[in-house]
Amino acid sequence: MRTKIIKSEGVNGSPVNWTVSDVVSYFTAAGFPEQAAAFRTQEIDGKSLLLMQRNDVLTGLSIRLGPALKIYERHVKVLQKTHFEDDDC
Amino acid sequence: MRTKIIKSEGVNGSPVNWTVSDVVSYFTAAGFPEQAAAFRTQEIDGKSLLLMQRNDVLTGLSIRLGPALKIYERHVKVLQKTHFEDDDC
Amino acid sequence: MRTKIIKSEGVNGSPVNWTVSDVVSYFTAAGFPEQAAAFRTQEIDGKSLLLMQRNDVLTGLSIRLGPALKIYERHVKVLQKTHFEDDDC
Amino acid sequence: MRTKIIKSEGVNGSPVNWTVSDVVSYFTAAGFPEQAAAFRTQEIDGKSLLLMQRNDVLTGLSIRLGPALKIYERHVKVLQKTHFEDDDC
Amino acid sequence: MRTKIIKSEGVNGSPVNWTVSDVVSYFTAAGFPEQAAAFRTQEIDGKSLLLMQRNDVLTGLSIRLGPALKIYERHVKVLQKTHFEDDDC
Numbered sequence: 001m002r003t004k005i006i007k008s009e010g011v012n013g014s015p016v017n018w019t020v021s022d023v024v025s026y027f028t029a030a031g032f033p034e035q036a037a038a039f040r041t042q043e044i045d046g047k048s049l050l051l052m053q054r055n056d057v058l059t060g061l062s063i064r065l066g067p068a069l070k071i072y073e074r075h076v077k078v079l080q081k082t083h084f085e086d087d088d089c
Numbered sequence: 090m091r092t093k094i095i096k097s098e099g100v101n102g103s104p105v106n107w108t109v110s111d112v113v114s115y116f117t118a119a120g121f122p123e124q125a126a127a128f129r130t131q132e133i134d135g136k137s138l139l140l141m142q143r144n145d146v147l148t149g150l151s152i153r154l155g156p157a158l159k160i161y162e163r164h165v166k167v168l169q170k171t172h173f174e175d176d177d178c
Numbered sequence: 179m180r181t182k183i184i185k186s187e188g189v190n191g192s193p194v195n196w197t198v199s200d201v202v203s204y205f206t207a208a209g210f211p212e213q214a215a216a217f218r219t220q221e222i223d224g225k226s227l228l229l230m231q232r233n234d235v236l237t238g239l240s241i242r243l244g245p246a247l248k249i250y251e252r253h254v255k256v257l258q259k260t261h262f263e264d265d266d267c
Numbered sequence: 268m269r270t271k272i273i274k275s276e277g278v279n280g281s282p283v284n285w286t287v288s289d290v291v292s293y294f295t296a297a298g299f300p301e302q303a304a305a306f307r308t309q310e311i312d313g314k315s316l317l318l319m320q321r322n323d324v325l326t327g328l329s330i331r332l333g334p335a336l337k338i339y340e341r342h343v344k345v346l347q348k349t350h351f352e353d354d355d356c
Numbered sequence: 357m358r359t360k361i362i363k364s365e366g367v368n369g370s371p372v373n374w375t376v377s378d379v380v381s382y383f384t385a386a387g388f389p390e391q392a393a394a395f396r397t398q399e400i401d402g403k404s405l406l407l408m409q410r411n412d413v414l415t416g417l418s419i420r421l422g423p424a425l426k427i428y429e430r431h432v433k434v435l436q437k438t439h440f441e442d443d444d445c
Binding site: 236237242243244245247248251 | 376395397398399400401403404407408412416417
């Protein structure tokens with residue numbers, strides 16, 4: 001079911017294997033096309049995405065605060081939780 | 090009674106459903122018309138507002154420190170407390 | 179005796195009732211006339227002053243680090259301690 | 268084996284003895300030639316490298332966030348862990 | 357012996373009594389002539405020096421990260437430790 005969530009954004013497989021373009025596609029499909037470009041500018045692939053903390057998303061991407069808060073809370077945090085839970089199995 | 094406080098600022102319903110314009114109206118009615126515009130610039134709707142921490146209000150909105158401290162302490166913190174308390178019921 | 183300290187800086191009453199001008203007068207009398215202006219620029223009245231944390235004084239006022247460290251340690255922190263202790267009585 | 272990892276990046280000996288040029292060589296060999304230059308700009312030798320925290324790497328080097336996250340997690344943190352573990356023996 | 361360390365940098369007495377010029381002399385003698393000027397720019401005397409935290413040295417002086425890390429770790433932290441230990445006696 002968790003894999004389904006990720007697939008529904010049009011990007012396959014575990015975030016750990018995502019390229020920078022996959023990360024951009026994910027956030028574009030997730031409703032943040034404007035902010036998605038910042039992930040390319042900052043060269044954030046799936047491995048880097050899994051290392052991001054709240055403050056990195058809010059201040060390190062130079063994107064507006066409103067969308068940044070949702071990107072962290074609904075996506076980055078969720079992808080990390082899913083990834084590291086799968087890891088524990 | 091808590092709902093009454095929110096209504097007295099001219100915005101109806103739970104902050105979670107506020108649009109960016111509702112957030113702007115709320116802070117304008119609350120006595121911060123100049124700072125209210127920053128919430129529009131940063132695209133902060135009710136859902137984002139409920140995710141804001143102290144430092145986000147103080148440094149992420151590019152508003153003066155004096156009003157920022159009051160906006161966080163008397164409004165953002167209070168709206169969040171009210172919202173998450175209601176959630177617990 | 180605590181009230182006396184505050185009065186000796188030429189500003190009467192509890193900081194909670196200070197206007198922005200009272201805050202400016204307080205820091206001018208306390209030996210920081212140059213930095214006092216920053217409190218006006220940032221619109222900090224007594225209520226906001228009581229909400230300031232170390233980092234707000236050091237980075238939010240755009241004043242030099244040396245005086246900022248003393249302003250926080252010898253004045254902001256002391257005024258807050260006095261105020262919130264009085265509150266407990 | 269830990270020494271082997273370090274040697275494989277083309278820099279000999281303990282990081283504590285690295286010059287700024289050794290640090291630059293290390294990160295160039297580690298796949299971050301573009302970011303390596305920032306360590307020279309900020310005059311970071313091995314001793315300073317061992318004192319760096321996550322936030323210093325992410326915001327103090329003025330490099331892109333994606334590579335910065337990997338540089339900290341896979342290199343700075345690992346070199347420090349190895350160094351301070353050896354220290355404990 | 358601790359006093360001897362301080363004297364060896366050419367500045368006499370406890371840091372708490374140092375003027376801004378004494379602070380500048382101390383860091384010049386300690387091998388950081390370029391960075392010493394930043395302490396004058398930020399008006400840091402001995403009393404302010406004893407109040408500085410890691411982040412203040414790293415980001416509040418606008419000096420390069422490598423030397424800043426050493427200035428904090430080998431000097432500011434050590435002077436504070438010595439001072440506050442003496443205080444406890």
